[in-house]
Amino acid sequence: MRELQLSGNKAGDSGMKHLSSLLEDPNCKLEKLQYHKANIGEEGFRALASALRSNPSHMRELQLSWNIAGDSGVKHLSSLLEDPNCKLEKLYLHNCSIGEEGVIALASALRSNPSHMRKLQLSHNEAGDSGVKHLCSLLEDPNCKLEKLHLFKCSIGEEGFKALASALRSNPSHMRELQLSGNKAGGSGVKHLSSLLEDPNCKLEYLHLNKCSIGEEGFRALASALRSNPSHMRELRLSGNKAGDSGMKHLSSLLKNPNCKLEKLNLNNCSIGEEGFRALASALRSNPSHMRELQLSGNKAGDSGVKHLSSLLKNPNCTLEKLYLYNCSIGEEGFRALASALRSNPSHMRELWLSNNKAGDSGVKHLCSLLEDPNCKLEKLVLQCCSITDDGFRALASALRSNPSALRNLFLLEDNQPGPSAQQLLSELRKHPNCKHLQIDGPY
Template sequence: MCYCISSVSRFLQSPAADVYQYLTSVLHTNLLLERELNLSERKLDLKTVNQLAALLQDKHCKFNKLQLCGCGLAEQSCSALATVLRSNSSLKELDMSNNNLQDSGVKKLKSGLENTDCTLEKLRLSNCSISEEGYKALASALRSNPSHLIELDLRGNDPGPSGVKQLNDLLLDPNCQLETLRFLSPEAENACKYVPGLLGKDPLHVRELNLSEHKLKDMHMKYLAALLQDKHCKLSTIQLFKCSITEKQCRILTSALKSNPSHLRELDLSVSQIKNTGVNHLCDVLKDPHFKLERLRLRCCEMTDEGCSAVTSALKSNPSHLKELDLSENKLGDSGVKNLSDLLMNPQCKLEKLEISGCEMTDEGCSAVTSALKSNPSHLRELDLSVNQIKNTGVNHLCDVLKDPHFKLERLRLRCCEMTDEGCSAVTSALKSNPSHLKELNLSGNELGQLGVTNLRDLLMNRQCKLEILNLCGCSITEKQCLILTSALKSNPSHLRELDLSVNQIKNTGVNHLCDVLKDPHFKLERLRLRCCEMTDEGCSAVTSALKSNPSHLKELNLSGNELGQLGVTNLRDLLMNR
C-alpha cells in the first residue's frame, strides 16, 4: 500500500500530494480512481482544506461529488473552495451543510459560483447560519452565472424579509436552470400535505392561516409546529378558533413559536380546552421580547384567575406590542381582573382593545379596571365589559374615566350588566362631557328607564356626538321613549349607521315616530333591527313606506318576530323592488 501511495503521489504536486497521502491512508482507497469524496463529520482545519482545494484543482483529480457536512468549516474554508469552483474542475455536486459558514462564508463562495468556469450543478448549504445577506450573495452569483446550477438547498437558514424573494425571482430568468430550490424542512413540507387550510398552497407565501372550526389532531399540530419553527415561515396570523385545542397541543404550538418568535402578530385560540396549563405554556413565549404579538384572543378557554394572572404577568414583562386582548368567557373573577389591571397601569402598555365579557366580574373588578385606565387613559379605543355583574356601582366607577378628555374610547359595550336607569343615566351623562370619540355604544339587556333614555337623547343631540352604532336591544323601551330617541336623531341625523331596538315594546306608535327620521335623506342608516317589537302590519307598512322614500343606504333590515300580515309583506316587496 505504501508503495502504491508513493507511486501515485508522484503525479501530484505538493500540497495536493500531502493531502492525497493523508486521505488515502484514512479512507483506504485510491482517490484518483474515485468520483465521489465523502469527508462528512470529519473535522478539517484550514490547512487541510487548502490542501484539499489543491487536490481538487489537480488535473489528475476527477471528483464530481464532494461531501463536507459537519466538518467545522468557516469563512476561510469557503475562500479555498471558491478557488476550486473557479478552476474549471470536474466538480458537479458540493455539500457543505451543517457548517457555520454564515453570510461572510457565502460571500467568499460567491466569487467561485459567479465565475463562468464554474459548472457546479448541485449545492447544499442547509443549516449553515446563513441570513438575508447570504441569500442576496447567492442570488447575485447565480444571476452572473445562471446556466449550470440545477439544485440549491438552503434549509435551516434564516432568509430575513427578502431572501426567499431574491432567489425566487431568479426562477423568472429564462437562462436560469434551477429546478430544485429547497427552503423548508421535510417536516415543514408535510404541513402542506396534511394540515387543513394549507393543502395545495405554497407555505412560503402564506401570511395568514385560518384553521377555525377544524378538529385538529396532535399530528396536525406537530406538522404546523414544524412549519412555524422553520425560519422561512413568515406566518403573521394564526386563527384556531373552535379547533378544540388541548393543553398538549398548546404546548407543541408554543414550543415552535419560542424557536421562531419574530413574525407572528395575531393568534386566536378561542373556544378551546387549553385551560390554565396550556396558558402557562403560552406565557413562556409571551415573555420573549422578540415575540411581538399584537392581537391575542383566548375567549372561552376554560381559564380561571390563575391563568389570567399568568397571562398578565407575562405581558407585563413584554407589554409594548400588544394592541388587542380578548379573555372573554373565562372565569377570571375579580381577582383575575385585578391582575389584568396591573398590566393596564403599565405606561408601556399600548392596549387598544380589551374584551372581558362574561368573566364573572363584579363592581369590585370594574373599579380596578377603571382605576388602571385613569392612570393610563390614552390608548384604549374599545372596551367590552358585557355580561358581568358590575351593576350601577361598577358603572359609576367607569364614568370617572369616561369623562376624562384624554380617554378617547370609540367602542363601549355594557350589554347585560344588571344596570338600571341610574347606571345608564350615569354612562350617558359622562359621555356628554366627552362625546366626540365614541362610535359604538351597546347598552342592550339593561333597564334604561325614562331617565336613561332622556340622558341618551341629550347625548345624541350633541353636535359633537359621532355615534355610528347604537344597540339598545331588550332595554324595556316604550312607545313614548322611542319618541324621545327619534327626536334626538332628527336633530343630528348624519352619523348613525346601525340601530338595534329589538325586543322592546315600541309597537306601531313607536315605529311611526321612528319613520319620521327614516324618511330624512340626511339619515344614512345601513342596518336597522326591530326584532320582536310588538309591531303589526301597520307598523311594518310605515317602516317600508318610509324606507321607500330614502332607500339607497339600507343594507340590513330585521323585522323578525312581528306580525307583518299581508299588508306588511306587500309593502316590503315593494321596497325590495325599488331600484
C-alpha cells in the same frame, strides 16, 4: 398563486396529503392557505408540516381552525414553527381539540423562532392555566412581537390571568389585541390584568372580556387602570358580566376622561338600569367625539334610561354610528325621545337595533319622523318583535317612500303583526324606483 381558500370542504387527511405535494415544491410561493372545517386530523397536520418544512419561507398565514388537530397534530405543526426559515405571521387554530400538551409544544416552538408571529388564534381549546403559563414564557421573550392573541373559552382562571399580566408587563409594547372572553377571570383575575393596563408602555387597543364573571370590583379595577393610561384603548367588550349601576359608574369615570379615545363599548346583559344609563350618558356628553359603537342590549334601560341616552345623541359633537338597544324595556316614550334626539343630529347614525321592545305603532310613528328627514343617513334598522301592527307598517312605508335613499336593511317582519294592507304597501315599496337598494326581511 398567493392565496388559496379551500375551507368547508371534506378534504380530510388524504386531501391534505395531495395538497402538500404542491406546498413542498420549491417553486410554490403560496402565502395564505385557508383550510378550516376541512376534516383534517393528525395525519393531515403531519403532512402539512412536513411539506412546509421543505419550503418554509413564503407562507405568511395558515387558517386551520375547526379541524381535529389534537395535541399530536399541533406537535407536528410545531416542528415547522421552530424552523428559523419559517416566516409565518398568522396562525388560526380555533376549536382544534388542543390541550395543555399542544399549547406547550406551540409555545416552545415559537420561543425558538419568536420574531415573526403577529396573530395567534387558540380560542375554544383546553389550554387551562397550565397551558397559558407555558405560553407566557413566549410572551415575555423580548424578541416576541405578537400583536393579537385570542384565547376565548380556553378554561383560564385567576392563575392564568395572573401569568398573562405578568408576562405582558415584562414585554408590553407590542400586544394590541387580547381576546379572553368566556374564561373565569373573576374580580381577582381582572385586577391582575389591570396591573398591565395601567403600565404606560402598554399599547393594548382591543380587550374582550365578555362572560368573564366580573362584578363591580372588577369594573372598578379596569376603570382605574385605564384612567391612568387611557389613550390607546379603542374597543372594550364586557358583555355578560355583573356590572350593575355601580360598575357602570366606575366605567363612566374613564369615559369622561378627555384622553379616553374608546370607539366601541360592548355592555350587553350587564344588569345596568336607569342610573347606569344616566352615568354613561353624562360621561359621554363630556367626551362625545370618539365613540362610534355602543352595545347596551339586554339591560333595564326603560324609557327613563333611554331619555338619558338621548341627551347624548342630540349633542352635535356626538358621532355615534351604531347603537344596540334590543330587549331594553323601551316603550313609546323611549322611542319618542330617541327619534327626537336623532332628528336634531341625524347625519351620523348608521345602525339602530331596537328589537324586543314595546314600541307599538305609536313608538314606530315617532321613529318615522326621523326616517323621513332628508338628513337621516340610517342604513340598518332592526325592529323585530316590537308589537307593530298594520298602522305602524303603513307609517313606515310612507316615511320610506318620502326618503328612500339611505336605508339599506329593514328588519321588522318577525314577531310583528302586519295586516294585508301593510303587506301590500311593503311589496309596493320594494318596487319603488327609489327603493331598489332597500332589503326588507321576510317574504312580503
